[in-house]
Amino acid sequence: MLRLTLYILAGVLSVLAGWHFYQSCLFILQWLSQNPDLAFLDLLRQWPEMILFPLITIFLASGMVLNEIFISNPTRPLLNLKVAVRPLLLSTIIGLLLGLAIGGLLQIFYLPQLNIDEKTVRVVSWWCIGVTVGFIEGVTWQFHSMEAGDKKRYQKRLLISLFAASLSSIIAAWIFEWIRDSFDTTLLIFQQIEDPLGFSILGILLGIAFTITTSPSYMAALRAGKGFEYREDDFSPVTQSIDTDYIQTQTQNNSQTAPIISKKAIQTLKFVSETSAEKIEEGLSIELPEKSPIRIGGTQKQQLSNGQIIGSDIYLPNTPAHMADIVVNKRETKLIPNPKNYDKIEVNFIQLNSTKEITLKHNTLLTFYSDEPDENNANQPKMYRFVYYNRFLDPQS
Structure with a gap:
């Protein structure tokens, strides 16, 4: 009214x-x-x-x-x-x-x-x-x-x-x-x-x-904030094939890559703005598709030799292989923490103390902590922060 x-x-x-x-x-x-x-x-x-x-x-x-x-x-x-x-x-x-x-x-x-x-x-x-x-x-x-x-x-x-x-x-x-x-x-x-x-x-x-x-249009999305500041592209070689030792060697590869939308997830995930890039940078918003679970973690999504697809849709370097899933239903979005890593997640600055599903509301802050020290404060772990929103209310802010 x-x-x-x-x-x-x-x-x-x-x-x-x-x-x-x-x-x-x-x-x-x-x-x-x-x-x-x-x-x-x-x-x-x-x-x-x-x-x-x-x-x-x-x-x-x-x-x-x-x-x-x-x-x-x-x-x-x-x-x-x-x-x-x-x-x-x-x-x-x-x-x-x-x-x-x-x-x-x-x-x-x-x-x-x-x-x-x-x-x-x-x-x-x-x-x-x-x-x-x-x-x-x-x-x-x-x-x-x-x-x-x-x-x-x-x-x-x-x-x-x-x-x-x-x-x-x-x-x-x-x-x-x-x-x-x-x-x-x-x-x-x-x-x-x-x-x-x-x-x-x-x-x-x-x-x-x-x-x-x-x-306002209803569209679930994550806007990248702290932890996604611009950095120079890393031209280090990327592993092209995955063997049985992939999970063990992934930690080393993590330190050489930036946060991205995994290549295998490009068909379902995309940035709201006009861009074909995979790299997640501060200010960019990732549109979340309905019904398809979106996995967040520290393992890039890859297909094994046996055809099995493993890894995260939203890849955050130096974080546990599987931190949480986000499931978007009609007019409702839930964060489903991994029982092994829920303590590395904060919702609105409050650390999770259980594996209980969280219903996300407009402007909810999600913080994922990595195992790597922060560049500016070695005593604090590096964080990746998103703002969840489900309708467009703010002009490019």
């Missing part, structure tokens, strides 16, 4: 801000045109749609984009402002260009020769605004959401935004026309509130639409 309220407020306040800015522009143009050298500016006041529609489009699109960014991460306003720079700049450029195009199109529709009904022109213009705002919302999504790294999700989001914004703008136009037909439009008071009332309805409907289309 709070999300819906914030989107509706964003829509209404954005269009009203655009409307008042439009009124200010008209006043400034009138004042400047009193100067004989600037009299040509008065011509702009003869085509008010060329000023109104770019402003409404810019303010409405920017308001919706900014609202989504701040709702996604309400506790980090400074980061939000930094993230919002590119989306807002793009919103302004696209809104200005397409808003001018809409205003110019209306001037053609208003030509007496075409004899187009004013109601039809209004519905078409509002539909154009909705399409533009939906397009901007969909396009700018890639600049403030990690989820947009998936092309299919990005394309789906863009299409849904376009459809929802188009439909809501048409509905808003119909509602406004019904109001106009129900009241005496010749009354002065109605004429004074007609445009801001109509655009407020448009803002409300777009707010409702974007509340639905921008709802």
Whole structure:
């Protein structure tokens, strides 16, 4: 309910801000045109749609984009402002260009020769605004959401935004026309509130639409944190064949490799962002598939000569061969510790003291301790920390 309220407020306040800015522009143009050298500016006041529609489009699109960014991460306003720079700049450029195009199109529709009904022109213009705002919302999504790294999700989001914004703008136009037909439009008071009332309805409907289309997606993932800092690639030879002594020699190989998504797990595991890399680095998020158990440990996943596949899907050097499994079911994810190594795992900074399955919640911290001393503190074991999350609420943070 709070999300819906914030989107509706964003829509209404954005269009009203655009409307008042439009009124200010008209006043400034009138004042400047009193100067004989600037009299040509008065011509702009003869085509008010060329000023109104770019402003409404810019303010409405920017308001919706900014609202989504701040709702996604309400506790980090400074980061939000930094993230919002590119989306807002793009919103302004696209809104200005397409808003001018809409205003110019209306001037053609208003030509007496075409004899187009004013109601039809209004519905078409509002539909154009909705399409533009939906397009901007969909396009700018890639600049403030990690989820947009998936092309299919990005394309789906863009299409849904376009459809929802188009439909809501048409509905808003119909509602406004019904109001106009129900009241005496010749009354002065109605004429004074007609445009801001109509655009407020448009803002409300777009707010409702974007509340639905921008709802956080459910996707289980692990984001790499401490322990996955960038390091130079190691070009040491990697064992190509596995014999019966593999488990014993794996400890030596561990110290020569970095944390990775094991090659045999690439088909089921992938990074959320667009990357074909296997190496796990700080800030990258690993999307977890449903139902398939994800094994975490210190043995790279390999196929033995007898066809048996052993090892970990998420490989953490110098850790026990099998630390835990993660199983993702619909709307629920469980951490299943290995009975032999549960004491090397922490959940939200609390060390596990049993093999009891742990139901993971959004923003749960998982820490896996290795048998290797930390580079910065030899008295402490090196750790690998993940943040589990199941919905996209924070913009690339």
